[in-house]
Amino acid sequence: MQNPASLPRPGSRLVPRVLIGLALVLTLVIVVAPLIYIFTRAFAEGAAVYAKNILDPLTLHAIWLTALVAVIAVPINIAFGIAAAWSIARFRFPGRSLLVTAVEIPFSISPIIAGICYLLLYGRQGLLGPWLEGHDIQILFALPGIVLVTLFVTSPFVAREVLPLMQAQGSEQEQAAVTLGASGWQIFRRVTLPNIRWALLYGAVLCTARAVGEFGGVSVVSGSIRGQTNTLPLHVELMFNDLNVTGAFAAASTLTLIAIVTLLLKAALEGRRG
Amino acid sequence: MTETAAPIRAKRVLPGFTLSLGTTLLYLTVIVLIPVAALILKGAEIGPARFWSIISAPRAIAAFQLTLIAALIATLINAAYGLLMAWVLTRYEFPGRRLLDALMDVPFALPTAVAGLSLTALFSGNGWFGQVLEPAGISIVYTIWGVAIAMTFTSIPFVVRTVQPVLEDLDPSLEQAARTLGASEGKIFTRVVFPQILPAYLAGCTIALARSLGEFGAIVFIAGNLPFKTEIAALLAFIRLEEYDYQGASAIALVLLFFALVLLVISNRLQAWAMRYRGAE
Amino acid sequence: MKHGLIRAAALAIGIGAAVPALAQDKILNVSYDIGREVYEALNPLFIADWKEQTGRDLTIDQSHGGSSKQARAILEGLPADVVTFNQEIDVDMLAKGGMLPEDWRTKLPNNASPYYSLPSFLVRKGNPKNIHDWSDLARDDVAPVFPNPKTSGNGRYTYLAAYAYGLEQNGGDAAKAQDLVRAIFANVPVFDTGGRASTQTFAEREIGDVLITFEAETGAIAQQYADKGFERVTPSLSLFSAFPAAVVTENADKNGTEEVSNAYLNWLYSPEAQEVIAQNFYRVNDPAVAEKHAAEFPDVKLVTVDEVFGGWDAINAEHFAEGGILDEVFVNR
Numbered sequence: 001m002q003n004p005a006s007l008p009r010p011g012s013r014l015v016p017r018v019l020i021g022l023a024l025v026l027t028l029v030i031v032v033a034p035l036i037y038i039f040t041r042a043f044a045e046g047a048a049v050y051a052k053n054i055l056d057p058l059t060l061h062a063i064w065l066t067a068l069v070a071v072i073a074v075p076i077n078i079a080f081g082i083a084a085a086w087s088i089a090r091f092r093f094p095g096r097s098l099l100v101t102a103v104e105i106p107f108s109i110s111p112i113i114a115g116i117c118y119l120l121l122y123g124r125q126g127l128l129g130p131w132l133e134g135h136d137i138q139i140l141f142a143l144p145g146i147v148l149v150t151l152f153v154t155s156p157f158v159a160r161e162v163l164p165l166m167q168a169q170g171s172e173q174e175q176a177a178v179t180l181g182a183s184g185w186q187i188f189r190r191v192t193l194p195n196i197r198w199a200l201l202y203g204a205v206l207c208t209a210r211a212v213g214e215f216g217g218v219s220v221v222s223g224s225i226r227g228q229t230n231t232l233p234l235h236v237e238l239m240f241n242d243l244n245v246t247g248a249f250a251a252a253s254t255l256t257l258i259a260i261v262t263l264l265l266k267a268a269l270e271g272r273r274g
Numbered sequence: 275m276t277e278t279a280a281p282i283r284a285k286r287v288l289p290g291f292t293l294s295l296g297t298t299l300l301y302l303t304v305i306v307l308i309p310v311a312a313l314i315l316k317g318a319e320i321g322p323a324r325f326w327s328i329i330s331a332p333r334a335i336a337a338f339q340l341t342l343i344a345a346l347i348a349t350l351i352n353a354a355y356g357l358l359m360a361w362v363l364t365r366y367e368f369p370g371r372r373l374l375d376a377l378m379d380v381p382f383a384l385p386t387a388v389a390g391l392s393l394t395a396l397f398s399g400n401g402w403f404g405q406v407l408e409p410a411g412i413s414i415v416y417t418i419w420g421v422a423i424a425m426t427f428t429s430i431p432f433v434v435r436t437v438q439p440v441l442e443d444l445d446p447s448l449e450q451a452a453r454t455l456g457a458s459e460g461k462i463f464t465r466v467v468f469p470q471i472l473p474a475y476l477a478g479c480t481i482a483l484a485r486s487l488g489e490f491g492a493i494v495f496i497a498g499n500l501p502f503k504t505e506i507a508a509l510l511a512f513i514r515l516e517e518y519d520y521q522g523a524s525a526i527a528l529v530l531l532f533f534a535l536v537l538l539v540i541s542n543r544l545q546a547w548a549m550r551y552r553g554a555e
Numbered sequence: 556m557k558h559g560l561i562r563a564a565a566l567a568i569g570i571g572a573a574v575p576a577l578a579q580d581k582i583l584n585v586s587y588d589i590g591r592e593v594y595e596a597l598n599p600l601f602i603a604d605w606k607e608q609t610g611r612d613l614t615i616d617q618s619h620g621g622s623s624k625q626a627r628a629i630l631e632g633l634p635a636d637v638v639t640f641n642q643e644i645d646v647d648m649l650a651k652g653g654m655l656p657e658d659w660r661t662k663l664p665n666n667a668s669p670y671y672s673l674p675s676f677l678v679r680k681g682n683p684k685n686i687h688d689w690s691d692l693a694r695d696d697v698a699p700v701f702p703n704p705k706t707s708g709n710g711r712y713t714y715l716a717a718y719a720y721g722l723e724q725n726g727g728d729a730a731k732a733q734d735l736v737r738a739i740f741a742n743v744p745v746f747d748t749g750g751r752a753s754t755q756t757f758a759e760r761e762i763g764d765v766l767i768t769f770e771a772e773t774g775a776i777a778q779q780y781a782d783k784g785f786e787r788v789t790p791s792l793s794l795f796s797a798f799p800a801a802v803v804t805e806n807a808d809k810n811g812t813e814e815v816s817n818a819y820l821n822w823l824y825s826p827e828a829q830e831v832i833a834q835n836f837y838r839v840n841d842p843a844v845a846e847k848h849a850a851e852f853p854d855v856k857l858v859t860v861d862e863v864f865g866g867w868d869a870i871n872a873e874h875f876a877e878g879g880i881l882d883e884v885f886v887n888r
Contacts, residue, residue, distance in 0.1 A: 093291075116313060234387075
C-alpha cells in the first residue's frame with residue numbers, strides 16, 4: 001500500500017480540489033444523508049418515545065432473534081470460509097476455478113431467489129416437505145429456516161476476504177513447517193491463522209453485518225410471527241405497516257448503530273492489516 | 275496472486291486437503307447447490323412452452339426491462355462515482371480522507387431494508403431531498419429513478435473497492451515518465467493509468483451490475499411496485515409466490531439466476547485478467 | 556436409531572425456536588393484514604377469560620399479512636392453530652390442502668364469520684375530487700388506491716364490489732361491468748400486496764385520491780390520522796365481506812391445542828368480544844351490540860357473493876382463475 005502522504009500534494013491546483021470537493025459532496029448526499037435521516041426520524045417524537053419503541057417486547061425479541069441468528073451463522077461461515085480458502089489456495093485440483101465461482105454464487109443471487117429456493121426445498125409442498133413432516137421437523141417459519149437462508153446469503157463473505165490473502169502469501173511458510181514435522185492443526189494455528197487473522201476478522205465483521213441485516217431471503221421463510229420469527233429488519237417493515245413510522249425508524253436506528261459499529265471495527269482492523 | 279502461486283507439489287506436502295475440500299464441497303452442496311437445484315428442478319417441471327409464456331408475458335418483460343435499465347443506470351452512476359472515489363482516496367491527502375474511505379462501506383453494512391426506508395423518506399415529497407426536487411418537477415420516489423437510486427446506493431462499494439487496490443499498487447514511474455515527456459494530466463490518466471486499471475474497473479462494474487439486478491430490500495420501499503412502471507423482476511417473483519403461482523415465481527427466479535451466474539463468470543474472468551495484468555508488470 | 560439421531564439434531568437446531576418455552580397453552584393466530592389492532596385489543600381479554608375458566612396461562616401469537624399469502628404460508632408449513640381471514644376462498648384453499656375439514660363453515664355460527672365488513676372509501680380532507688360512488692373511481696382525474704387482488708382478500712372484495720356495482724348500474728350487462736372495473740384498475744397508481752401497505756401508500760406517502768379498503772380500516776385510519784382530516788365515504792352499494800374464522804385442525808391436533816383454539820374462536824361471538832370488534836369499526840351480528848353502535852355504521856345496500864356471482868366456486872372459475880376476468884382487466888392495462 002502506498003502512503004498517500006508521499007504523493008504529490010494537491011497544492012493550489014484546481015483539478016484535485018474540484019475532484020475532492022465533488023467526492024465529498026456526492027458522498028454527503030448519497031451515503032451520509034440517509035444515515036443521519038434515520039436518527040432524525042427515530043427521535044422525531046423525542047427520546048421517551050424512542051425508548052418506548054426500542055423497549056417494546058416485540059422489538060426486544062426481534063433484536064434477540066437477530067443476534068441469535070448471527071451468533072449461529074457467523075461461526076459456521078468462518079469455518080466454511082477457512083476450509084474453502086485453504087483448499088482453493090493451497091491445492092490444485094480439477095474443477096478448482098469452478099469451485100471459486102460456486103463459492104461466490106450467493107453473492108450475486110438475489111436473496112429473494114435464495115428464499116424461493118429454500119421454500120421449494122423445505123416447504124410442506126417442497127421436495128423434502130413430506131419427509132420432514134413425517135418426522136415432525138419444522139424448518140421453514142422457524143429458526144432453522146431463518147438460519148439456513150442467512151447461511152446461504154452470508155456464506156461467501158469470509159472466503160472472499162481470506163482467499164486472496166492466502167493466495168498472495170503463498171505456502172512457503174506452511175511447507176517449511178511441514179518439513180519441521182508440525183501437525184496439520186499446529187500449522188494452521190501457529191502459521192496460517194496468525195497470517196490471515198485480520199482478513200478473517202474483517203470477513204467475519206462483514207458477514208455479521210450482512211447476517212444481521214438480511215431482509216429479502218428471510219422474509220420468504222419467516223412467516224413473520226410476532227415475537228417468534230420476526231427478525232429486526234422484518235420488524236422495521238412490520239412497524240412501518242403497523243402505522244408506527246417513528247417506531248420503524250427507531251428499529252432501523254438500532255440496525256444503523258450496528259452498521260456503524262461494524263464499520264468502526266473494520267476501520268480499526270484495516271489499520272492493523274496495514 | 276495468480277493460480278501458479280499454489281505450487282502443484284504443495285498437494286503432496288501440505289495436510290488437510292481432504293478435510294478442507296470435503297468440508298467446502300459438503301457445505302456448498304447442502305447450503306447452496308441443493309436449494310438452487312430445487313429451483314432448477316421446479317423450473318424443469320414447467321416445460322419450455324409454459325416457461326417461455328411466463329417470462330415473455332408483457333408484465334414480466336416490463337419487469338425485466340425495468341430491472342435491466344435501472345441496473346444499467348445505477349452501474350453507470352457507480353462507474354463514474356466509484357472511479358472518482360477510488361482516485362480521490364488513493365491520490366490525494368486531505369482532512370477527512372480516512373472517514374470518507376470508511377463511509378464507502380456503509381452500503382455493505384447497512385441493511386438494505388433500512389437503506390430503502392431512509393431513501394424513500396428522504397426523496398418523498400416531505401423529505402429533505404424531496405422538498406427541493408418535487409417543486410422543481412422532479413419526482414424520484416415511485417419512478418424508475420427511485421429504483422436506480424436504491425440500486426446505486428446498495429452497490430456503491432463494488433467499483434470503489436475493486437479499483438482502489440489496483441490504483442494503490444500502480445507503478446508511479448510510468449506516470450512520472452509520461453509527465454517528464456510533457457504529457458498533460460488528462461492524457462496521463464487516459465493513456466497510462468486507465469488502461470492499467472481497466473480490467474479491475476470492468477470487473478467491479480460487472481459485479482455492481484449483478485448486485486443491482488438482484489437487489490430487493492431497498493427497492494420495494496422506494497419503487498411503489500407499480501406493474502409495468504416500477505415493478506422489478508425480483509419483486510415480481512415474490513408477488514407470484516404470494517399469489518401462489520410457484521411456476522411463475524420459479525421461472526422468473528431462474529431467469530434472474532441465469533443472469534447472475536453469467537455476470538459472475540464474466541466478473542471472475544475479468545478478475546483473472548486483472549491479476550495477469552498486474553502479475554506481468 | 557437413525558430416527559433418534561435425526562430428531563436429536565432437529566431438536567438441537569430447534570432449541571432457539573422455542574425460546575420463550577414456558578409450560579402453558581400457546582396458539583398461533585394467522586390473520587389478515589389489517590387485523591392487527593382488533594386482535595391486539597381482543598387477545599388480552601380472551602387470555603384473561605381462559606385463565607379464569609381453566610386456570611391456565613395462554614399465549615396468542617399473531618401473524619398478519621395478505622390473507623392469500625398467509626394461506627400459502629400455512630400450506631407450506633406455517634404452524635397456525637387458528638386462522639382469522641377476510642376471505643372464504645383462502646380458508647377453502649386450506650381445506651383443499653387438507654389442513655382443515657371441507658365443512659368448516661358449519662363449525663361456527665353465521666357461516667363461521669364472527670363479524671363482517673364491506674369495501675368502503677376514504678378520501679382526502681374536504682373530498683376535493685368529489686368522490687361518492689364506484690363510478691367516480693373510473694373518472695380520469697381520480698387515482699384510487701387498493702391492494703393487489705391477486706394477493707389480498709381486501710383487494711379481491713374491492714374488485715368484486717366494483718363489479719357488482721357495474722352489474723347493477725347496467726342491468727346485469729357483464730361487458731359494461733367489466734369496462735367499469737377495467738377503467739378503475741387503469742387509474743390505480745400502486746398495487747401493494749396487502750391492505751395495510753395500501754393504507755400506508757395513501758396516508759403516509761400521500762399517493763392517490765381515494766383509498767378503497769374495508770370499512771373497518773377506513774374508520775381506524777380516519778381516527779389514527781385525525782390531523783389529516785381524511786373523510787369516510789360509503790358507496791351506495793357494496794359487497795358483504797365475511798371474515799371467516801376456522802381452526803386449522805391438522806396443526807391444532809398435532810399441537811394439542813384444539814380445545815383452546817375452539818374456545819377462542821367461539822369466544823369471538825360473545826358480547827364482550829363483539830363490543831371490542833364493533834369499537835374497531837367492524838359490523839357485528841350480536842343484536843345488542845349492533846344496536847348500540849348502529850349510528851356509526853351508515854346504511855348501505857349490501858349484496859352477497861352468492862346473490863351476485865353464484866358463490867365462490869363460480870367466482871374462482873370465472874374471475875380469479877388464470878386467464879379469468881381479473882387477469883384480463885388487471886394485466887392488460
